[in-house]
Amino acid sequence: MIDLLDPSNVITRMFNAQKYEEMYTYCKGLLEKIPNDMIALQNISLSLIYLKKYSEAIVYCDKVLEIKNLDSYALKNKIYALENLNQHEKVIELCKKILSINSSDIWALNSLGLSLNELNQHRDALEIYDEVLKIDANDVTALMNKAISQNHIGNYKDAIDNYDLVQSIDSSLKEIPLAKSRLYEKIGMKDDAFLAAQGVLNQDMEKIKIKAKENNCSVFHQFCEEEFQKSNSK
Secondary structure, X not given: OOXXXXXXXXHXXXXXXXXXXXXXXXXXXXXXXXXXXXHHXXXXXXXXXXXXXXXXXXXXXXXXXXXXXXXHHHHHHHHHHHHHOOOHHHHHHHHHHHHHHOOOOHHHHHHHHHHHHHOOOHHHHHHHHHHHHHHOOOOHHHHHHHHHHHHHOOOHHHHHHHHHHHHHHOOOOOHHHHHHHHHHHHOOOHHHHHHHHOOOOHHHHHHHHHHHHHOOOOHHHHHHHHHHXXXXXX
């Protein structure tokens, strides 16, 4: 039987209901009774993060880390708070601490890469995203941020390829077509820019361009014709 009054269950219900103020107050009460209550310390920092009180959240993360120096949950909460305070040098230090425990922690690797991006260290960030992709070749976060890094250093074609891979993995990401289109514009490929903006994958662009050439028409007209045929066949 589930104990509804167990602090973990009470906190979980509050969190799921997005009652972050109540969650904070409840955890504060627990800490008044037992100052080193790890469940209360962990979750009061989480509630403060959701309340966007990042500096206060860090105070409680540090209390956890005084008790358990390498507590992964507290380190990640602190990283999230520091990211929101734009303290990216400190984020890098903490990510490296997590990675000293687990070198394959994808969350920490992506957070490290993102902070390197924020510090304009895009080539170093690329190396980190490559480490992630060795672990999971389809990690969307790493692929997205890799594309952004490649864009920053002028590797537009590589950036396009990574955006395209993200799109093939998750077509629901609406920002990808426009990002691809802008990069095609940068390298002077207007037909591809148009097709990318319509959400067409790279491999399908070539088919449309070949058909347009065969039919002696523009890529725009060929695309419209194919879309018209698709709508009629439904």
